[in-house]
Amino acid sequence: MLQIKKLLFGLVASLALTAALLAAFSALILKLGALPGEIAGTIALAIGCVSVFAAAFFTARIAGEKGLLHGLVLAAVYVFLYLAVSLALYADADIAAVGVRTAAILLCGALGGVLGVGKKSKIRF
Secondary structure (H helix, E strand, C coil): CCCHHHHHHHHHHHHHHHHHHHHHHHHHHHHHCCCCHHHHHHHHHHHHHHHHHHHHHHHHHHHCCCHHHHHHHHHHHHHHHHHHHHHHHCCCCCHHHHHHHHHHHHHHHHHHHHHHHCCCCCCCC
């Protein structure tokens, strides 16, 4: 059974980590100057993947079971929020790029969830 409270904790952690990493990336751009658009998009995807992986890992570790399911659900909610914001800001999104980003984030969520339950000890809240 899914543990909704722990999934919400993981989602908030993922969004907070995404915001922190994007802020660090923005400070780096400010220091170095302008970067080409392709690099910025790739780094944004990497930040999203790292955030979802870490949040899925800790969510599955806290739950202690069904890591794949917890990781995929967390990643799916993250992708939904990501797509909602992206489509609100950029109405002319490239479908192929959106598909690649969705697949990468879902894969990172699944991997983080599976690796999170692979540990012997469980974190309790």
